[in-house]
Structure formats: structure tokens, C-alpha cells
Amino acid sequence: MRAFTVNRPTRDSNLDGLQCRICKSARGAVHGRGGTPRSASAFPEDLLSAKPTLSKPIGSGEVSSSVVVLRRLWPYVKPLIWTVIAAIATMGAVAATEAGIPALLKPLLDHGFGSHGSDSAKWYVPLAVIGLALVRGVAQYASGYLLSYVSNRILLDLRLTMFNRMIHGSVAFFQRETASTVINAIVFEVNQILNVLTGVMVTLVRDSLTVVFLLGYLFYLNWRLTLIVAVLLPGIGWLVGKINRRLRRLNREHQTLTNELSYIVEETVGGYKVVKVHNGEQYEIDRFTQMSKRLRGYSMRMTVSGGLAQPLTQFLASIALAVVITIAVVQSSHDQTTVGGFVAFVTSMLLIISPLKHLMDVNQPLQRGMTAAELIFGLIDEPSEPEGGGRKLERATGEVEFRDVSFMYGASGPMQRQTLDSVSFKVAPGEMVALAGPSGSGKTTLVNLLPRFFDPSGGKVLVDGIALPEYGIHALRSQIAMVSQDVVLFNDTIANNVAYGQAADAERVKAALHAANLWDTVASMPNGIDTLIGDNGMMLSGGQRQRLAIARAVYKDAPILILDEATSALDSESERHVQAALETLMKGRTTLVIAHRLSTIERADRILVLDAGRIVERGSHRELLAQDGLYAHLHRIQFQQHAA
Numbered sequence: 001m002r003a004f005t006v007n008r009p010t011r012d013s014n015l016d017g018l019q020c021r022i023c024k025s026a027r028g029a030v031h032g033r034g035g036t037p038r039s040a041s042a043f044p045e046d047l048l049s050a051k052p053t054l055s056k057p058i059g060s061g062e063v064s065s066s067v068v069v070l071r072r073l074w075p076y077v078k079p080l081i082w083t084v085i086a087a088i089a090t091m092g093a094v095a096a097t098e099a100g101i102p103a104l105l106k107p108l109l110d111h112g113f114g115s116h117g118s119d120s121a122k123w124y125v126p127l128a129v130i131g132l133a134l135v136r137g138v139a140q141y142a143s144g145y146l147l148s149y150v151s152n153r154i155l156l157d158l159r160l161t162m163f164n165r166m167i168h169g170s171v172a173f174f175q176r177e178t179a180s181t182v183i184n185a186i187v188f189e190v191n192q193i194l195n196v197l198t199g200v201m202v203t204l205v206r207d208s209l210t211v212v213f214l215l216g217y218l219f220y221l222n223w224r225l226t227l228i229v230a231v232l233l234p235g236i237g238w239l240v241g242k243i244n245r246r247l248r249r250l251n252r253e254h255q256t257l258t259n260e261l262s263y264i265v266e267e268t269v270g271g272y273k274v275v276k277v278h279n280g281e282q283y284e285i286d287r288f289t290q291m292s293k294r295l296r297g298y299s300m301r302m303t304v305s306g307g308l309a310q311p312l313t314q315f316l317a318s319i320a321l322a323v324v325i326t327i328a329v330v331q332s333s334h335d336q337t338t339v340g341g342f343v344a345f346v347t348s349m350l351l352i353i354s355p356l357k358h359l360m361d362v363n364q365p366l367q368r369g370m371t372a373a374e375l376i377f378g379l380i381d382e383p384s385e386p387e388g389g390g391r392k393l394e395r396a397t398g399e400v401e402f403r404d405v406s407f408m409y410g411a412s413g414p415m416q417r418q419t420l421d422s423v424s425f426k427v428a429p430g431e432m433v434a435l436a437g438p439s440g441s442g443k444t445t446l447v448n449l450l451p452r453f454f455d456p457s458g459g460k461v462l463v464d465g466i467a468l469p470e471y472g473i474h475a476l477r478s479q480i481a482m483v484s485q486d487v488v489l490f491n492d493t494i495a496n497n498v499a500y501g502q503a504a505d506a507e508r509v510k511a512a513l514h515a516a517n518l519w520d521t522v523a524s525m526p527n528g529i530d531t532l533i534g535d536n537g538m539m540l541s542g543g544q545r546q547r548l549a550i551a552r553a554v555y556k557d558a559p560i561l562i563l564d565e566a567t568s569a570l571d572s573e574s575e576r577h578v579q580a581a582l583e584t585l586m587k588g589r590t591t592l593v594i595a596h597r598l599s600t601i602e603r604a605d606r607i608l609v610l611d612a613g614r615i616v617e618r619g620s621h622r623e624l625l626a627q628d629g630l631y632a633h634l635h636r637i638q639f640q641q642h643a644a
Contacts, residue, residue: 066366066370069370069373069377072373072377073154073197076154076157076158077150077154080149080150080153080154083146083149083150084146084150086142086146087142087143087146087147087150087201088205090139090140090142090143090146091139091143091202091205091206091209092205092206092209093135093136093139094136094139094140094143094206094210095205095206095207095208095209095210095212095213096209096213097132097133097135097136097139098136098210098213098214098351098355099210099213099214099216099217099348099351100128100132101129101132101347101351102214102217102343102344102345102347102348102351103217103344104125104128104129104132105340105343105344105347106221106338106340106341106343106344107125107340143202143206147198147201147202148198150198151194151195151197151198152194154194154197155190155191155194158190158193158194158376159186159190161380162185162186162190162376162379162380163186165379165380165382165384166182166186166379166382168384168385169382169384169385170383170384170385171385171448171453171454172454173382178259178263178266179263179266180259180260180262180263180265180266181259181263181375182379183262184258184259184262184375185375185376185378185379186379189255189372189375189376190372190376192368192369192372193369193372193373193376195365195369196365196366196368196369196372197369199362199365200362200365200366200369203358203359203362204359204362206355207355207356207358207359208355208359210351210352210355211352211355211356211359214348214351214352214355215230215352217344217348218345218348218349218352221341221344221345221348222328222341222345224327225324225327225328225345228320228323228324228327243305243306243308246305247302247305247306247367250298250301250302250305251302251367251368251370251371252371252374253298254295254298254299254302254371255371255372255375257291257294257295257298258295260291261288261291261292261295264284264287264288264291265288268284268288314353314357320349321346321349321350324345324346324349325346328342328345328346385452385473386452386455386469386473387472387473388452388468388469388470388471388472388473388475388476389469389470389471389472390472391466391470391471391472391475392471392472392475393463393464393471393472393475393476393478393479395479395559396463396464396479396559396560397429397464397559398427398428398429398430398464398559398560398589398590399426399427399428399429399462399463399464399465399590400426400427400450400461400462400463400560400590400592401425401426401427401460401461401462401463401465402423402424402425402426402446402449402459402460402461402462403424403459403460403461403462404422404423404424404458404459404460405420405422405423405424405446405449405456405458405459405460405461406418406420406421406422406423406456406457406458406459406613407419407420407442407445407449407454407456407457407458407613408457409445418613419442419445419613420442420445420446420456420613420614421612421613421614422458422459422614423442423446423459423610423613423614423615424459424615425608425615425618427590427592428590429559429590430588430589430590431590431591431605431606432586432591432593432604432605432606433591433592433593433604433605433606433607433608434592434593434594434595434601434604434606434607434608435447435592435593435594435595435607435608435610436595436598436601436607436608436609436610436631436634437609437610437611437630437634438611438630438634441610441611441612441613442610442612442613443594443595443610444564444594445613446610447562447564447592447594449461450463450468450480450560450562450592451476451477451480451482451562452468452469452473452476452477455468455469463476463479463560478556478558479558479559479560480558480560480561480562481552481553481556481557481558481560481561481562481589482553482561482562482563482564483549483550483552483553483561483562483563483564483582483585484549484564485564486564487536487537487545487546487548487549488536488549489533489536489537489540489545489548489549490536491532491533491534491535491536492532492533493527493529493530493531493532493533494509494513494522494525494528494529494530494531494533494548495509495529495530497533497537497548497552498512498513498529498548498551498552498555499552499555500552501556502555502556506529508555509529509551509555510529511554512551512552512554512555513529513551515550515551515554515581515584515585516547516548516550516551516554516581516584516585517547517577517578517580517581518544518547518548518551518577518581521544533548543577543578546578547577547578547581550578550581550582550585551581553585554584554585558589559589559590560589560590560591560592561585561586561589561590561591561592562591562592562594563582563586563591563592563593563594564594595607598631598634598635598638601621602621603621604620604621605620606618606619606620607619607620607621607624607631609624609629609630609631611630616629616630617629617630617631
């Protein structure tokens with residue numbers, strides 16, 4: 001009988017906590033090495049050097065191309081193309097009615113007023129105005145509905161694609177990205193780009209067509225005056241382009257700061273106990289305040305840059321209007337312009353200012369949408385973890401072999417370091433092998449290679465004599481159960497947590513809870529196995545959470561088991577229950593145990609001692625003590641600490 005004593009562990013520093021949820025990730029911009037917080041005053045100064053790695057330019061240039069973004073969106077738009085065409089047609093009808101108003105004023109003023117006015121003009125013009133209003137109202141409603149249908153359908157497809165890519169992302173992705181960045185991309189930024197898509201489409205289609213129709217009518221009325229107005233358009237275009245470049249840069253930096261502000265809140269909420277115990281409230285307030293002030297500064301700079309376009313455009317339009325009035329007055333003295341023609345021309349000019357303003361104002365949201373698109377497609381383009389080969393594995397015998405395995409951790413270059421160096425050993429089916437060694441020796445890294453969280457940089461890992469890449473990734477992981485000291489539970493029922501990843505069978509769930517010594521507790525709950533346990537099992541005690549994680553492993557019934565010192569500091573009663581549950585779980589299974597307290601593995605079949613990524617000792621507990629090597633040294637230190 002093998003014993004597994006419960007003690008509070010310390011963590012191995014290599015590739016730690018890989019099965020934790022993404023919200024447990026951390027970023028160096030917030031804390032220094034070893035978890036030491038940087039001073040609040042120093043925090044903002046180096047922030048922008050750590051921009052979100054998901055956000056990257058779309059296309060081949062240094063900044064995203066609008067054309068490339070539209071090309072990326074095309075697969076989502078294509079199935080809805082006829083709906084989009086219908087929306088464009090209705091917006092065209094709205095734009096046409098805009099130009100119809102001044103067109104009705106000219107005959108009314110020229111032929112409807114005075115004692116010699118036309119009776120027909122007095123009546124058909126008001127009726128035509130009512131008809132235009134009716135057409136405009138129906139067309140506006142139809143275009144709004146159709147655009148909402150298109151945008152919400154694209155939103156759904158994009159969000160599902162992003163979540164699917166995220167859930168199939170590599171472990172390196174979850175270690176690299178913070179929860180706030182991923183949440184912003186999937187929940188908020190995708191909304192941003194769809195709002196921009198809808199708003200820009202309305203502006204570019206409806207307002208552009210309005211400008212085209214009004215300009216066409218202006219050319220019809222007086223082409224000479226219209227050409228004078230058109231001279232100002234290149235100047236407006238140059239102005240908009242200059243403001244556009246600055247807005248794009250400010251938007252990207254604003255997004256970075258928003259993600260970091262979200263991360264500060266996430267980190268503070270997640271670590272509230274540490275904050276309170278260490279009286280860190282003022283530090284967190286200072287950190288949040290400084291980041292908020294910096295975000296406010298960027299918002300104001302965006303407002304200043306984006307707000308320049310409208311008044312400058314209005315100023316140029318006013319110059320054009322003044323020139324038109326002057327020339328029209330001169331032409332009227334030579335009977336070249338009628339009162340109706342002049343009023344219609346000026347009215348058209350005034351009507352054209354509003355859609356032009358909208359076209360100018362589209363810059364700021366458009367650049368914000370471009371920045372959101374970089375984050376969205378950065379996530380969509382994130383590579384998925386390898387699917388593995390096509391070899392099936394119904395149920396493994398449990399033989400595990402590490403053959404000359406090496407692993408390099410970190411990016412290439414000076415930051416790269418070797419955490420495993422030519423490690424070789426074999427575990428027989430049903431055998432319990434413990435991994436011991438000082439912190440940072442590579443224990444956690446080693447077991448993380450078994451479910452292919454990472455692949456070795458050298459050597460092979462084999463299950464039943466077959467290299468892992470030959471198995472399908474899901475077939476391989478179905479053979480492995482993992483119980484960690486970092487218990488992860490979901491805000492769901494007890495039954496769904498126990499049967500996670502499989503259909504919940506009530507009898508099997510009860511049997512797993514019995515095996516984990518948790519059934520009596522669950523049976524006393526009003527809803528039994530259908531009881532909701534709250535966020536990460538907050539409705540349960542520490543010992544109950546541990547045993548629920550063990551029940552999940554029992555339910556999976558995998559032949560290979562990884563125990564990463566799967567307990568924390570518990571009271572004596574909880575310790576007894578958890579220890580008994582672990583004994584039941586390990587029976588008949590190949591078990592790899594990461595030992596942080598050596599007293600937990602004294603009765604393991606074999607103990608492998610790692611140091612600096614290499615196996616330096618191997619044997620039973622008694623044999624290793626007799627060798628008086630590293631294991632014996634670590635055992636003496638822990639025994640002395642326990643005695644103290």
C-alpha cells in the first residue's frame with residue numbers, strides 16, 4: 001500500500017500552473033521577478049514597451065491597411081451579400097430624397113409665388129415633399145434593420161471563431177496573454193469593430209451618395225459655381241489624411257493602456273486577500289490612479305486630434321459659401337441666376353455640409369476600429385496547438401517512457417535556457433514514480449510534456465512504446481488525469497464539475513464522489529449533485545474543493561495519473577479524507593507525483609531526484625537516504641524545518 005501524506009507544497013518554478021485558467025496569468029509589467037511589485041511611480045514609465053502581443057498590423061506594412069481588413073472580413077460578409085446589397089439600396093433611396101428637397105424648392109420659388117404663379121406648382125410641391133418624407137422614413141427603417149441583421153450575424157460568427165481559436169490555443173498562448181487582453185478581444189473589441197463597420201458603412205454609403213446626388217444637382221444648376229466649391233475638396237482630403245495617421249497611433253496606444261487598466265483591476269480582485277493582509281490598498285489605488293490619469297491623457301489627445309477635422313472643414317465650407325454668394329449676386333444682376341436657382345444652390349450647399357461633416361468625423365471611429373481589428377485578427381491568426389497524428393488509443397496500458405528528453409524554455413536568444421537535459425526513465429503500468437528535487441529543477445516541466453502542453457526540444461516521450469506526436473492530441477489526453485494543487489472548478493453544478501468533458505451520468509458521478517470521500521457532504525446539500533458551487537468552487541471548503549478535483553479524476557478513469565502535490569494546507573480532518581481519496585485514486589494507475597514535501601513520497605515505488613534539469617539520483621526512499629546525496633540533504637533540511 002502506497003501512502004500519500006498531505007502537506008503544504010511549494011511550487012516548482014518551471015512552467016508553473018499550466019492547467020490554471022487564463023485569469024491566473026501574470027505579466028512582468030505589473031510585477032518584477034519573484035512576484036515583487038514595482039513601485040507605483042515606476043510602473044507607468046515602462047508600460048508601453050509591453051504592448052499586447054495579440055495586436056499586430058494586418059497586412060504587409062507597419063500599419064494595418066483598410067483594404068486588407070475588409071478582405072479579412074469578406075468571408076463573414078459573403079454569405080450575407082444580398083442583404084448588404086438591399087441595405088445599400090435603401091440607403092441610396094435615403095440619399096436621393098436628400099437631394100430632392102432643394103430640387104423642389106426651385107420650381108416652387110420660380111413658378112409658385114406671386115400673382116402669376118402656377119397653380120400646379122403650389123400643390124404638387126407640398127405633396128411631393130410629403131411623398132419624399134414617406135419614402136425617406138421607410139428607407140431609413142429598412143436600412144437600419146438590414147444593417148443590424150448583418151452586423152449581429154457577423155458579430156456572432158467572429159466571436160465564435162475567436163473563442164474556438166482561443167480554446168484550441170497552445171499553452172504558450174495562455175502563459176503569454178493576460179485574461180484582460182483576451183476578454184477585451186472576444187467581448188468588447190469585436191463589438192467595437194462591428195459598430196465601426198455599421199457606422200462607417202452608413203457614412204460611406206448614405207452620406208457619400210448624398211454628397212454625390214447633391215453635387216450632381218449643383219452641377220446641373222450652375223457648373224461654374226460647383227467647380228469653385230470642388231477646388232476645396234483636395235485640401236480637405238489632405239487635412240483628413242494627416243489627422244488620420246495621428247489618430248491611428250493614438251488609438252493603438254490607448255488600447256494598450258485600456259488593457260493594462262483592466263489587468264490592474266483583474267489582478268487586484270484576484271489577489272484581494274494579499275492586498276488586504278499586506279495593507280496594499282494605497283499601493284493599488286496609486287497604481288490604478290496613475291494608469292487612469294495616463295489613459296485620460298491619451299483620450300484627451302485623441303479628442304484634440306479628432307476634433308480638429310470638423311471645425312476646419314466647416315471653415316473651408318464657409319469660405320466656399322461666401323464665394324458662391326458673391327458670384328451669385330453678380331450673376332443675378334445679369335439675369336444669369338434666378339431666385340429659385342440661387343436658393344436651391346445655397347440650400348444644396350448647406351445640405352451637403354452635414355454629410356461632409358459625417359465623412360470627416362468617420363476618421364476617429366474608423367481608426368479605433370482598425371486598432372480593434374488588429375487585436376481581433378491577431379487572436380484569429382494565433383496558431384492552434386498541434387492535433388497530432390491519426391493513431392487511436394482506446395485505453396493505454398499505462399507504460400510511460402522518457403527517452404533522452406531535453407527541453408529549452410523561453411524565446412530564442414540570450415533569454416533561452418535549458419530546463420531539461422537528456423532525461424531518460426521508464427514507468428511500468430501501475431507503478432508510482434515520484435519526482436523530487438529543489439525548486440526549479442524541472443519537475444513540473446517534465447510532467448507537462450506528457451499531455452503535450454509542450455513538446456521536447458530533443459528526445460522522445462512515449463506511451464505504450466509509441467511517440468506522443470503519433471497519437472491524436474485528444475486521444476492522448478483522454479488517457480491522462482491530472483490533479484494539481486491549483487484546483488480549478490467551474491461555476492456549475494457538482495455533477496458537471498465531476499464529469500467535466502464528458503456527459504454527466506448520475507450513478508457514475510455518485511460513485512466518483514464516494515471514491516473521493518465527498519458523497520456524505522454532497523448528499524447533505526439541498527440539491528445534491530445538482531448544487532451550484534459558485535466561481536471556482538467558492539461555496540466549498542478547501543478540503544472539499546480538493547476532493548471534488550479528485551472525484552473528477554476518478555470519473556475520467558484514465559490509466560495515467562499526474563499528481564502535482566495535489567493538496568494544500570488543510571485541517572486534520574480534511575487531510576485524512578483527502579489522503580484516503582488519493583489512495584483510492586492511485587490504485588491500478590500509472591502515477592507520476594511531483595513532490596515538494598519529501599514526506600509525501602516515502603512509500604513510492606521509485607523516486608527520481610532532479611537537479612538543474614538532470615536526474616542525479618534514483619531509487620526508493622530508503623536507498624536514497626543510504627546514498628547520503630542530494631535527496632538525503634533535502635530530507636534533512638525539511639525534517640529540521642518541520643521540527644522547528
